[in-house]
Ligand code: 5GP
């Protein structure tokens with residue numbers, strides 16, 4: 001997708017501070033962190049949002065969740081973390097390439 005920031009991070013035309021990468025996903029530090037540790041996890045497939053997950057693309061989403069424990073451990077998040085997905089404008093989604101926020105360190109409040 002030509003105008004997608006996260007597709008550009010995948011192809012390397014926009015730099016990012018990566019913490020994990022394989023053939024199906026990339027995880028990198030958020031540009032504007034909202035927590036002491038704030039990682040963005042994305043599939044290497046342009047799916048717009050959680051609303052567009054289907055039988056064909058869901059293996060990419062499942063793959064992210066199969067790696068999240070390993071990624072969290074590599075970042076020292078032994079004491080826990082939060083996984084957040086914003087789906088659509090009302091939820092505050094600003095980049096329309098599905099992504100999961102991995103938030104760690106001391107988090108304020110139970111949600112949000
Ligand atoms: P959303 O609001 O769509 O759930 O989250 C998008 C996130 O992507 C935001 O937290 C924002 O800071 C992050 N972001 C947007 N553009 C870039 C970028 O070019 N590089 C990085 N590392 N993060 C970005």
Ligand code: ZN
Pocket residue numbers: 001004005006007008045046047096097
């Ligand atoms: Zn994309």
